[in-house]
Amino acid sequence: MGPIGVLCLQGDYREHLKTLSQLGIEAKRIRLPEDLIGLSGLVIPGGESTVIDKLSHINGVFDPIKRLLSQGMPAFGTCAGLIMLAERISDGIQGQESFGGLNITVQRNAFGSQLDSFEASVPFLNDYVSAAFIRAPIVSQVSEETEIISKLPTGEIVGVREGNIMGISFHPELVGELAVHSLFVEMCKKADFRAEL
Numbered sequence: 265m266g267p268i269g270v271l272c273l274q275g276d277y278r279e280h281l282k283t284l285s286q287l288g289i290e291a292k293r294i295r296l297p298e299d300l301i302g303l304s305g306l307v308i309p310g311g312e313s314t315v316i317d318k319l320s321h322i323n324g325v326f327d328p329i330k331r332l333l334s335q336g337m338p339a340f341g342t343c344a345g346l347i348m349l350a351e352r353i354s355d356g357i358q359g360q361e362s363f364g365g366l367n368i369t370v371q372r373n374a375f376g377s378q379l380d381s382f383e384a385s386v387p388f389l390n391d392y393v394s395a396a397f398i399r400a401p402i403v404s405q406v407s408e409e410t411e412i413i414s415k416l417p418t419g420e421i422v423g424v425r426e427g428n429i430m431g432i433s434f435h436p437e438l439v440g441e442l443a444v445h446s447l448f449v450e451m452c453k454k455a456d457f458r459a460e461l
């Protein structure tokens with residue numbers, strides 16, 4: 265397997281690099297198009313999706329990432345990263361774009377002001393994971409190909425997977441939770457993808 269990249273433009277990319285290194289994976293920092301060559305997967309961190317969108321265009325990685333996702337590159341996004349992987353964004357700013365890949369709609373900042381941030385044990389596949397929610401989006405619409413991998417007891421969809429792409433509303437990387445990243449590493453191994461520009 266080639267390296268797993270972490271998009272290091274804005275947001276909590278350091279925590280993703282640390283989480284992957286705790287799993288014994290040496291992650292590669294991705295800032296420019298040529299950094300993408302050879303990747304077997306890409307992590308898109310949490311942060312601010314509007315800023316990640318703008319900086320991706322400025323650095324010239326927006327179109328290459330969009331194309332690699334359509335070619336089947338495994339990807340994993342947390343929070344703003346989930347927003348970047350959604351085909352449709354509701355409550356985006358004017359002109360906001362995403363890489364796409366997940367045939368879903370996400371609603372930004374869906375948890376309202378008084379519940380902006382909280383920590384929780386979240387149902388994830390057949391288990392629970394620890395995570396922080398920070399101005400988190402929810403998945404407001406899914407399609408036939410969407411596998412729902414995390415749903416809160418109150419019904420909100422907060423984790424999905426389609427093929428090699430996984431997105432969650434919350435941040436396991438901020439609380440030392442390793443299970444979701446570990447699953448992503450397995451997805452990358454199985455996909456055996458190598459990015460070419």
Ligand code: GLN
Pocket residue numbers: 309310311312313314342343344345347372373398399400401
């Ligand atoms: N609200 C942010 C956005 O719209 C996401 C917050 C986060 O990544 N913790 O991008």
